[in-house]
Structure formats: C-alpha cells, structure tokens
Amino acid sequence: MTITARGLSIVRGGINVISDVRFSVSSGAFLVVLGRNGAGKSSLLHALSGELQPASGEIAFDGVNIRQWSPVTLAMRRSFLAQQTDCRLPFLAGEIVHLGAEAAGQRGVGARRLVASALEEAGVEHLAERAMWQLSGGEQQRIHWARILAQVNGKPQGHCLFLDEPISSLDIAHQHELLQKAANLARRGATIIAVLHDLNLASRYADQLMLLHETRLLALGPPSEVLTSARLREVFGITTHVMPHPIDGTPLILVGPTTFGTEIRTDSAQTALQTLC
Amino acid sequence: MRKILCLLLLSTTLHAATPLRVVTVGGAVTETAFALGSGDVLVGVDTSSTFPEMARALPQVGYQRALSAEGIASLRPDLVIVSANAGPPTALAHLAALKIPVLRLVAGDSLDGATTRVLQMGEALGREGEATKLVEKIASEVGARVPLAAHSPRVLFVMSLGQGSPMVAGRETAAAAMLELVGAQNAGNAIQGYKQFSREALVLLDPEIVVTTSRTLAANGGEANLAKLLPGLEITAAGRSGRLIVMDDLFLLGFGPRIGEAAQELATKLNEPSRRAER
Amino acid sequence: MTLAKGSAFCVFLAILSAVVALISLRTGAVPISWREMVGGGDSVGSMVFQTMRVPRLLLGFLCGGALGLCGAAMQGLFRNPLADPALVGVSGGAALGAVAAIVLGGPFLSHSIYILPAAAFFGALAAAILVHVIATRGVRVDVPTLLLAGIAINAFAGAGIGWMIYGATDSQLRDFTFWSLGSLAGAGWDATLGCLPFVVVAAGLLAFRARALNALALGESNAWHLGVSIEGVKHAVLAATAFAVGAVTAFTGTIGFIGLVAPHLVRLAVGADHRLVLPGSFIIGGCLLCAADVIARTARAPAEIPVGIVVASLGAPFFLGLLLREKRARA
Numbered sequence: 001m002t003i004t005a006r007g008l009s010i011v012r013g014g015i016n017v018i019s020d021v022r023f024s025v026s027s028g029a030f031l032v033v034l035g036r037n038g039a040g041k042s043s044l045l046h047a048l049s050g051e052l053q054p055a056s057g058e059i060a061f062d063g064v065n066i067r068q069w070s071p072v073t074l075a076m077r078r079s080f081l082a083q084q085t086d087c088r089l090p091f092l093a094g095e096i097v098h099l100g101a102e103a104a105g106q107r108g109v110g111a112r113r114l115v116a117s118a119l120e121e122a123g124v125e126h127l128a129e130r131a132m133w134q135l136s137g138g139e140q141q142r143i144h145w146a147r148i149l150a151q152v153n154g155k156p157q158g159h160c161l162f163l164d165e166p167i168s169s170l171d172i173a174h175q176h177e178l179l180q181k182a183a184n185l186a187r188r189g190a191t192i193i194a195v196l197h198d199l200n201l202a203s204r205y206a207d208q209l210m211l212l213h214e215t216r217l218l219a220l221g222p223p224s225e226v227l228t229s230a231r232l233r234e235v236f237g238i239t240t241h242v243m244p245h246p247i248d249g250t251p252l253i254l255v256g257p258t259t260f261g262t263e264i265r266t267d268s269a270q271t272a273l274q275t276l277c
Numbered sequence: 278m279r280k281i282l283c284l285l286l287l288s289t290t291l292h293a294a295t296p297l298r299v300v301t302v303g304g305a306v307t308e309t310a311f312a313l314g315s316g317d318v319l320v321g322v323d324t325s326s327t328f329p330e331m332a333r334a335l336p337q338v339g340y341q342r343a344l345s346a347e348g349i350a351s352l353r354p355d356l357v358i359v360s361a362n363a364g365p366p367t368a369l370a371h372l373a374a375l376k377i378p379v380l381r382l383v384a385g386d387s388l389d390g391a392t393t394r395v396l397q398m399g400e401a402l403g404r405e406g407e408a409t410k411l412v413e414k415i416a417s418e419v420g421a422r423v424p425l426a427a428h429s430p431r432v433l434f435v436m437s438l439g440q441g442s443p444m445v446a447g448r449e450t451a452a453a454a455m456l457e458l459v460g461a462q463n464a465g466n467a468i469q470g471y472k473q474f475s476r477e478a479l480v481l482l483d484p485e486i487v488v489t490t491s492r493t494l495a496a497n498g499g500e501a502n503l504a505k506l507l508p509g510l511e512i513t514a515a516g517r518s519g520r521l522i523v524m525d526d527l528f529l530l531g532f533g534p535r536i537g538e539a540a541q542e543l544a545t546k547l548n549e550p551s552r553r554a555e556r
Numbered sequence: 557m558t559l560a561k562g563s564a565f566c567v568f569l570a571i572l573s574a575v576v577a578l579i580s581l582r583t584g585a586v587p588i589s590w591r592e593m594v595g596g597g598d599s600v601g602s603m604v605f606q607t608m609r610v611p612r613l614l615l616g617f618l619c620g621g622a623l624g625l626c627g628a629a630m631q632g633l634f635r636n637p638l639a640d641p642a643l644v645g646v647s648g649g650a651a652l653g654a655v656a657a658i659v660l661g662g663p664f665l666s667h668s669i670y671i672l673p674a675a676a677f678f679g680a681l682a683a684a685i686l687v688h689v690i691a692t693r694g695v696r697v698d699v700p701t702l703l704l705a706g707i708a709i710n711a712f713a714g715a716g717i718g719w720m721i722y723g724a725t726d727s728q729l730r731d732f733t734f735w736s737l738g739s740l741a742g743a744g745w746d747a748t749l750g751c752l753p754f755v756v757v758a759a760g761l762l763a764f765r766a767r768a769l770n771a772l773a774l775g776e777s778n779a780w781h782l783g784v785s786i787e788g789v790k791h792a793v794l795a796a797t798a799f800a801v802g803a804v805t806a807f808t809g810t811i812g813f814i815g816l817v818a819p820h821l822v823r824l825a826v827g828a829d830h831r832l833v834l835p836g837s838f839i840i841g842g843c844l845l846c847a848a849d850v851i852a853r854t855a856r857a858p859a860e861i862p863v864g865i866v867v868a869s870l871g872a873p874f875f876l877g878l879l880l881r882e883k884r885a886r887a
Binding site: 352438 | 584585586587600603604607608609669725726727729730731734739741742744747853856857858859860862
C-alpha cells in the first residue's frame with residue numbers, strides 16, 4: 001500500500017506539532033519515525049492511520065484520500081499497534097486476537113483459524129486461554145501484536161501496519177522478534193510505519209528513517225544517510241559516534257563517553273561535572 | 278325510623294348475607310369492626326390496626342398504602358373494608374377484578390366523618406343496630422366532655438413521621454381537627470400539614486401546652502421531658518410549667534369509635550392544673 | 557469462546573428460565589391448582605393466575621432483563637465492570653418524576669394509574685437526554701464527561717427529591733418511600749404491556765452491538781482502528797438505557813444491583829464476550845428479579861416485602877464479595 005502525505009499540519013491542544021510535512025511511503029517499505037518527545041511522532045501516526053484529523057493537508061492510501069475510506073474498509077487494509085492497551089473487562093487472550101480476525105472480515109471457522117495462525121506467528125499460542133489481566137505487560141503486548149497480525153489476514157501486500165512504540169514493554173529477545181517479523185512482512189509487500197526510540201533498532205530494521213524536529217521533517221532517507229553525529233547532535237543534543245556494524249555494515253550509534261556537551265579530557269572531567277551540577 | 282328503613286334497604290341490595298370473612302384496612306376501621314361486635318369475622322388486618330389487643334394477633338396484609346392484592350385474596354374474604362387512604366389503586370383494582378367486594382369508607386378527620394364511617398360499616402357488616410347505638414354513644418361522649426377552662430389554651434401538637442425528630446402539626450391535620458373539637462387553639466395554625474420548626478420558631482409560638490403521641494415519645498428518648506422531646510420547647514410557657522400530654526396515636530388521631538372518649542380525655546388533660554408531667 | 561461453550565450456556569439459560577418461571581407461577585399467597593393454571597375458568601385461583609401471576613412473572617422478566625442488559629451495556633460503554641445503569645442519571649430522573657407526581661399530582665393521581673409511571677418515565681428520559689447533551693460535542697460522546705454529567709444530574713435530582721420530600725404529607729412520604737424501594741406489586745397486564753415496547757426497542761438497539769462493545773473494551777482508539785463505529789455504539793447504549801431503564805423504573809420503582817450483578821455472573825460463567833454477556837445478562841437479570849420476587853411475595857405472606865429490599869439485601873453482600881475477590885486477584 002502506498003501512503004502519501006501532502007502539506008500535513010497537525011495541531012494538538014492548540015499547539016502546532018507538525019507543519020507542512022510531505023512524504024510518500026510505498027509497498028515493502030519499513031519506515032521508522034524518530035524525534036524527541038513531543039516532536040509529533042505519535043500524532044503523525046494517528047493522523048496517517050486516519051484517526052486524528054489533521055489541521056490541514058491531505059493523506060492518501062493508494063491514491064485515494066483516507067476521508068473517503070469507510071472505517072470498516074480501512075480496518076481491513078491497515079492496523080495500529082499502540083504502546084500500551086488497558087483492558088479492564090475479563091477477556092481471554094484468544095478473544096482479543098479474535099477481534100483482529102473480525103476486523104479483517106473473517107467470521108466463524110475462518111476467524112478461528114486466523115486467530116490460531118496469528119497466535120503462532122507471534123509466539124503466544126500458549127497464552128490463548130489465559131485472561132488478559134493475568135498476563136504481564138509484555139505478554140499482553142505480544143497478544144496485541146498477534147491481534148494486529150490477525151488483521152493482516154495473511155495478505156501483507158496492500159496492508160499497512162502502524163506501530164507506535166510497540167516494544168517498550170518487551171524484553172530484548174522479543175523486541176527483536178517483533179521487529180524481525182515486521183521486516184519480514186515488509187519484504188512480502190506490507191508497508192510498515194513505526195515509531196521507535198532505540199536508534200540502533202531503528203537503524204537495523206528500517207530501510208527508511210524520518211527525523212522530525214521542531215514541527216518540520218528534518219530528514220528522510222536510508223539509515224546511513226539520516227543517522228550522522230551532526231544530525232543527532234542537532235536533534236537530540238547528545239554526543240554520538242556512528243560507526244558501521246563490524247559484520248554487516250549497518251550504522252551503529254554509540255553514545256558517549258560524555259553524553260551532553262563536547263568531549264572533555266579526563267582530568268578536567270571533575271571540574272566539568274562540578275560546573276554542570 | 279325512616280333512616281333505619283333506608284339503611285336496611287341499602288344493606289339488602291349490597292349484601293345478601295352478613296359477611297363471614299372480612300379484611301379491614303385502617304386502624305380505625307378495625308377498631309370499629311370490633312366495636313360493632315364483628316371482631317370474630319375478621320380474617321386479616323393492616324399494620325396500623327393496633328387496637329384492640331386481639332387485632333394484633335390477626336394475619337397481616339401489610340401497610341395500608343402498599344397492599345398486596347394476592348395476599349388479601351389468599352385470605353378468601355367476603356368483604357374488604359378499607360380506609361379512604363388505602364392503596365395502591367392497582368391492588369384495589371385487582372381485587373375488583375377478582376370479584377372481591379371492596380368497601381371504601383369516606384374520608385374526613387371530623388366528627389361527621391367518624392359517625393358516617395361507623396354507619397357505613399354497620400350496614401356492610403349487618404350490624405346496623407349496633408352502629409346506631411355506637412353513633413349515639415359517641416355523640417353523648419363528645420357532648421359530655423369537660424368544657425375547657427376560661428380561655429382556650431394555645432396547644433402545640435408535635436409528632437414524628439417515622440423516626441425523625443418531631444414536626445409541628447398545622448392546619449388540615451387530624452391533630453388540628455381534634456384540637457378544634459375540644460375547643461383549643463392550635464399554636465401551629467400558621468402552617469399547613471406537618472413541618473419542621475427551628476428552636477427559635479418554636480419559642481415564638483410559645484404554646485402553653487404540648488401534646489404528643491406515645492410513639493413519638495418512644496422514638497425520641499422515651500422521657501416525658503420537653504427539652505429532650507424537641508429542644509427549644511423548654512423555653513416556652515409549656516416548658517416552664519412542664520405541661521406535656523402524651524396519648525396513644527390511634528386513640529387520639531384515629532377518628533374511630535373511641536373519638537368520644539379521646540375528646541373527653543384530651544379535654545380533661547388540657548384542664549389539669551400545671552404540674553410536672555408524669556408518664 | 558468456543559461454540560460448545562456458547563451452546564451449553566444457552567441451554568443452561570433456557571432451563572434456568574423455565575425453572576424460575578415454574579416456581580414463580582406456582583408460588584404465592586393464593587394456592588392455585590394445576591387445573592386452574594392450565595384450564596382457565598372463573599375461579600379465584602384461575603383469575604389470580606391470569607390477571608396477576610402471569611403478568612407479574614413477565615414484568616419481572618422484562619424489568620430484571622432490561623436492568624441486566626443495560627447494566628452489561630453500561631459496563632461495556634464505560635469499560636469498567638463496576639458500571640451500572642444508574643450512572644447516567646436515569647434512576648435519579650425517574651425518582652424525581654415519581655416524587656413530583658406523588659407530591660404535586662395530588663387529586664389527579666386517583667384519576668389514572670398511569671400518571672405516576674408516565675411522570676417517572678419522562679423524568680428518566682429528561683435526565684438521560686440532559687446527560688447526553690452535556691457529554692456530546694458534535695457527534696462524539698466523551699465518556700469521562702458522561703460519567704461526571706451523570707453524577708451531577710443524579711445530585712440535582714436528589715436535591716429536587718429533597719424539596720419534594722420537604723413539602724410532602726405523611727402519606728405522600730410513605731408512598732414515595734415504598735415506590736423507591738421497588739416493587740412488582742402493581743403488576744397487571746397494563747404494566748407488563750406498557751413496559752414491553754420499550755424493552756423491545758432497547759434490545760433492538762443493542763442487538764448487533766456485541767462486536768462493537770468487545771472492541772470498545774480496548775479503548776476508543778483501538779476500537780476505531782478495528783473498524784468499529786464507536787460513536788454509534790455509544791449513542792445506542794445511552795438510548796437503550798434511557799428507554800428500558802426509564803420504562804421499568806417507571807412501573808416498578810428503583811431496583812438496584814441487578815444491573816451490576818447479572819453481567820458479573822455471566823462473565824464468571826462464560827467470559828467477557830458481549831455476544832454472550834448481553835443476552836445472558838438479560839436472562840440472568842430476569843431470573844434474579846423473579847426469584848427475588850418469589851421471596852418478596854412469600855416471606856411475609858399475606859403481606860409483601862418490596863422486592864427492591866430483597867434484591868439489595870442479597871445484592872450488597874455479593875457486590876462486596878466481588879470487590880474483595882477482584883482486589884485479591886489483582887494484588
């Protein structure tokens with residue numbers, strides 16, 4: 001699915017978070033949106049998924065303005081995984097995944113089969129009969145990931161997955177597992193748009209990075225182009241050293257030894273710390 | 278004579294035979310049934326039927342304004358006599374649908390009301406003779422009440438509705454009607470119905486005598502002490518002379534067959550010289 | 557939810573309803589023979605059966621069912637298992653309407669037995685509309701505002717009721733007290749047939765919303781992304797509650813706890829899927845109220861205990877037990 005945005009501006013709580021952003025993402029792309037807290041990353045995702053009404057501008061899926069898509073059709077072509085989901089009613093994990101299958105238009109036996117395969121893909125079949133409130137935060141998030149996979153309905157081509165900081169509650173192994181699975185879906189034709197905080201994860205899995213800074217789209221391109229020390233200093237105010245991964249060359253971002261300010265020789269480190277504190 | 282003939286005629290058209298199973302709803306209604314000698318045909322009474330003592334032993338059909346049609350029907354009555362206050366209307370409608378005769382007595386907290394109700398019940402129960410005698414008895418009792426001393430005293434009637442603190446009886450209450458019957462002044466005349474009065478307002482009314490019911494006294498400490506009953510009263514004329522009269526609820530306010538006795542007793546007590554009230 | 561579990565539950569509900577209905581029809585102050593029940597006729601027994609027992613059973617099912625169904629829908633709307641139809645001001649409005657009719661209606665009340673229920677119903681409707689208007693901007697219903705508006709309207713209704721009580725006579729006070737305790741004693745065919753259309757409308761509004769309520773449990777954002785019309789389901793739940801709870805409260809007075817307890821029992825048995833919880837809450841709610849009514853009619857025969865007292869006496873300990881259980885489970 002191709003997603004295009006033109007002249008996009010988003011206002012939240014009276015404040016302009018994004019001004020005049022334009023870009024295009026096509027099938028098979030894995031786009032990660034980076035930026036500081038409050039830079040508008042989540043808002044961008046919510047606007048692109050059709051939930052948030054932008055102040056101005058136009059968003060189109062496959063050339064058709066999303067305002068013209070009905071919510072039911074939208075649900076069959078795109079899914080959204082939030083950072084955290086609260087559920088106070090005693091649903092079973094399998095029932096939650098079933099919601100994704102229903103959104104994809106499946107019912108009855110077809111839905112149950114889809115739920116089973118989604119649970120397997122997400123590696124959580126063993127949790128299907130447990131109540132959601134009994135699961136840990138990370139397990140719950142993986143169940144929601146299974147729900148998203150069910151919504152994809154085995155047809156990644158023409159589907160877009162929006163992932164809003166999807167891995168913050170997962171352990172390192174499951175973080176990689178989820179992102180790897182998303183990358184696989186992208187290779188099969190899905191469009192992935194994700195917000196991540198971990199620069200190295202973004203560098204590893206994304207084929208395109210978008211850097212948002214002070215309401216503007218600062219950079220859009222492959223990780224090797226976007227992730228430079230100068231850029232990272234400009235956006236995040238931290239000192240980094242970017243070097244290629246020893247085995248496959250993808251950019252590795254190392255922070256420090258002093259995170260903020262310029263490099264200082266060790267004997268004046270004490271004085272520097274005293275002045276800073 | 279003609280009156281009796283009319284009543285006899287009416288009674289034959291209404292009831293072919295004397296009812297053998299009767300449910301009475303209303304304290305005064307039950308009392309009247311016993312007073313007419315029909316206590317033995319009663320098969321059910323309501324919660325306010327507290328006199329005579331035998332009435333309390335009869336099966337209960339509940340609160341008079343929340344009757345249960347099926348409950349009453351299960352007692353297989355030939356006749357149900359209810360006070361004007363009885364309800365809910367749907368229950369009475371159900372009884373009519375079940376073809377159970379229901380006699381609704383006239384309303385009216387007055388001597389006329391009381392006597393009409395006695396006569397109504399007399400004819401319904403086939404006790405017209407007893408009813409006439411009872412009416413005469415009431416009339417003579419009321420007439421024979423001790424007339425009040427020189428001036429008509431300012432009397433305040435207070436009563437609790439439920440478990441709350443006592444409220445003052447104004448116009449259009451049974452209490453006001455009783456006070457009028459014995460010729461006393463109702464200190465609460467300025468208001469209508471029962472209302473709560475602040476301490477200062479009570480002092481302003483300055484009653485000479487306070488009357489209350491035994492149930493109210495029991496719900497407010499049980500002591501015949503004006504300050505405990507309704508704070509503020511102790512500063513009034515009644516408080517200074519300790520004049521508190523306590524009488525039974527149904528007896529005083531029922532406007533039933535004992536109304537004559539109640540009028541006599543109230544008048545006598547109102548005339549008693551001031552002294553610390555005793556239980 | 558497996559097909560087997562759903563079917564077993566339906567069979568259980570059918571059997572439970574039949575048992576409760578049978579017990580309810582056979583119990584009461586007046587003894588009724590089987591022949592009188594089935595054969596009809598003119599005897600007191602058959603008359604009581606036809607004009608009182610049967611409509612009372614049906615009214616009990618309709619009221620308990622409406623309360624249970626709307627309780628489940630409210631819990632879905634507020635995404636909280638402790639929500640109750642009273643939250644959106646419906647019961648407060650009904651009570652205000654009723655007390656106004658009792659205290660101000662005076663002479664008119666004896667002319668028609670419909671004045672009190674009509675006043676209560678319009679009070680309920682007015683409260684629900686007010687709450688709805690306050691909480692809605694454009695098309696969107698803001699659920700937290702809905703909750704606060706409901707609290708405010710209930711408080712306002714309470715104030716109005718206070719004023720009425722202040723001016724009431726002794727018998728009016730008693731009448732209102734008994735009304736607010738809740739009772740099926742006024743049940744006849746007119747009350748039953750009066751409630752029926754409203755409950756049917758409410759059931760219709762909620763009939764195909766189970767999937768939407770399931771999705772709503774994940775929050776409005778997730779529900780929207782799953783393709784559900786969230787504003788539609790919110791409006792439907794509010795309208796259904798206003799009609800159904802308004803109508804049943806009008807005829808039977810305020811009966812609490814069923815809206816809270818019935819959905820819980822269903823969830824304990826078959827889980828949270830609204831496709832089972834909505835109809836299940838209706839049936840369980842109906843059975844609970846009918847069962848409570850059997851106790852209300854027989855414990856002090858020939859007098860009757862207001863059924864609301866029976867429900868509260870059983871409901872309150874259950875509710876406390878529920879809270880303790882949830883507290884322990886989430887510890």
